[in-house]
Amino acid sequence: MKQLDLRIIKTKESLKEALMLLLKEKALNSISVTEICRLAKVNRGTFYTHYGQVENLFEEYFKEIMQNLKDSYLEPYKYAWTIHTQELNPATIRIFHHIEKYEEFYRIVFSKTAPLNYYYLLFDHLQQLLDEDMRLHGNDKIDTGMLSAYQANAILGLVIEWHRQDFKQTAEEMNKLLVELLKYITRP
Amino acid sequence: MKQLDLRIIKTKESLKEALMLLLKEKALNSISVTEICRLAKVNRGTFYTHYGQVENLFEEYFKEIMQNLKDSYLEPYKYAWTIHTQELNPATIRIFHHIEKYEEFYRIVFSKTAPLNYYYLLFDHLQQLLDEDMRLHGNDKIDTGMLSAYQANAILGLVIEWHRQDFKQTAEEMNKLLVELLKYITRP
DNA sequence: TTTTTTAATGAACAACTGTATGATAAAATT
DNA sequence: AATTTTATCATACAGTTGTTCATTAAAAAA
Numbered sequence: 001m002k003q004l005d006l007r008i009i010k011t012k013e014s015l016k017e018a019l020m021l022l023l024k025e026k027a028l029n030s031i032s033v034t035e036i037c038r039l040a041k042v043n044r045g046t047f048y049t050h051y052g053q054v055e056n057l058f059e060e061y062f063k064e065i066m067q068n069l070k071d072s073y074l075e076p077y078k079y080a081w082t083i084h085t086q087e088l089n090p091a092t093i094r095i096f097h098h099i100e101k102y103e104e105f106y107r108i109v110f111s112k113t114a115p116l117n118y119y120y121l122l123f124d125h126l127q128q129l130l131d132e133d134m135r136l137h138g139n140d141k142i143d144t145g146m147l148s149a150y151q152a153n154a155i156l157g158l159v160i161e162w163h164r165q166d167f168k169q170t171a172e173e174m175n176k177l178l179v180e181l182l183k184y185i186t187r188p
Numbered sequence: 189m190k191q192l193d194l195r196i197i198k199t200k201e202s203l204k205e206a207l208m209l210l211l212k213e214k215a216l217n218s219i220s221v222t223e224i225c226r227l228a229k230v231n232r233g234t235f236y237t238h239y240g241q242v243e244n245l246f247e248e249y250f251k252e253i254m255q256n257l258k259d260s261y262l263e264p265y266k267y268a269w270t271i272h273t274q275e276l277n278p279a280t281i282r283i284f285h286h287i288e289k290y291e292e293f294y295r296i297v298f299s300k301t302a303p304l305n306y307y308y309l310l311f312d313h314l315q316q317l318l319d320e321d322m323r324l325h326g327n328d329k330i331d332t333g334m335l336s337a338y339q340a341n342a343i344l345g346l347v348i349e350w351h352r353q354d355f356k357q358t359a360e361e362m363n364k365l366l367v368e369l370l371k372y373i374t375r376p
Numbered sequence: 377t378t379t380t381t382t383a384a385t386g387a388a389c390a391a392c393t394g395t396a397t398g399a400t401a402a403a404a405t406t
Numbered sequence: 407a408a409t410t411t412t413a414t415c416a417t418a419c420a421g422t423t424g425t426t427c428a429t430t431a432a433a434a435a436a
Contacts, residue, residue, distance in 0.1 A: 006403065153342065
């Protein structure tokens with residue numbers, strides 16, 4: 001009967017809370033283990049029994065956001081899109097709104113110093129969503145795996161451009177832009 | 189009359205050489221400043237007067253490869269492609285061969301721990317090449333900036349997938365794959 | 377060649393890293 | 407409630423980091 005030790009839960013919560021506080025002040029790559037432990041009032045050795053480095057702690061936060069991405073996809077629609085229903089599938093439509101909602105988080109994930117791993121993880125989640133959606137509603141004669149990979153790339157490319165332009169567009173505008181681009185590409 | 193001090197050149201060369209040696213043994217993110225300086229027989233303080241961190245030293249190597257990417261684009265064709273001349277522009281055709289040539293380098297650049305910054309730098313170079321090519325040979329009624337950004341994303345997405353599959357395809361196969369994908373996308 | 381400039385050096389510094397220890401106390405098990 | 411398990415703790419260690427400073431020596435300028 002393996003029960004989760006309450007001490008572990010408390011320690012992890014303290015560490016996460018400390019990291020969240022620090023992230024509002026400084027960049028992820030400039031936050032030290034010592035700093036987190038001081039703020040969390042947790043022994044430094046204890047940090048190392050759970051996480052090897054600050055990034056591993058951040059990844060727990062990452063997983064939460066990814067779960068939310070998936071959840072928001074399963075939720076009934078509630079955004080202000082209208083025209084794109086036929087042109088974009090639900091997973092695509094929602095990704096921009098999701099990112100808009102967690103802008104602070106994605107500023108970290110797409111910052112210059114962030115490890116490429118976050119990009120890969122995000123890619124995997126997005127591809128999976130697109131792939132599931134295609135198999136449910138799409139043409140089943142095509143290789144959904146390859147196509148979802150290509151589409152995930154296209155969308156993430158657009159998201160990166162969005163980030164580089166400091167998220168100045170709204171999520172709705174990004175959806176429109178994607179539709180325009182697809183129109184241009186598919187009708188040369 | 190600002191002349192480049194010979195001592196600086198020698199120091200930088202030693203440091204670079206040491207980094208290159210270490211990169212053959214271990215990952216970039218596990219190489220310490222101390223280690224490089226020990227091997228290069230350069231004082232650690234001297235390292236810090238030129239570079240703030242190991243990544244900055246690596247970026248000099250990065251610039252070299254980017255220069256080569258540009259050079260190889262200006263060179264006359266010498267690869268074994270035939271069919272794609274009408275379907276892909278020269279910059280696109282060459283990128284896969286270039287990456288194949290410097291596979292070792294790109295394994296580092298696309299590794300999970302590599303900072304996203306390398307991706308951004310590579311993107312910028314690629315986009316510039318595509319944009320130049322479009323303005324020379326392409327339709328000048330369209331927004332080449334936006335289009336080159338989209339194309340650079342599509343190609344880099346494919347390259348990332350290539351890396352994740354351990355570069356098992358040849359550069360020529362990657363060109364063919366891109367042509368196939370574009371065909372599929374533009375003829376739905 | 378001599379003088380001037382300045383890059384490289386060695387040494388020292390506080391702070392952080394990653395790891396290991398036995399002691400303590402909180403939780404789970406009986 | 408008593409016992410067992412184990413997470414956390416304080417402490418210590420050698421090694422790395424990033425910085426500073428006076429000294430040395432190599433290069434550039436005169």
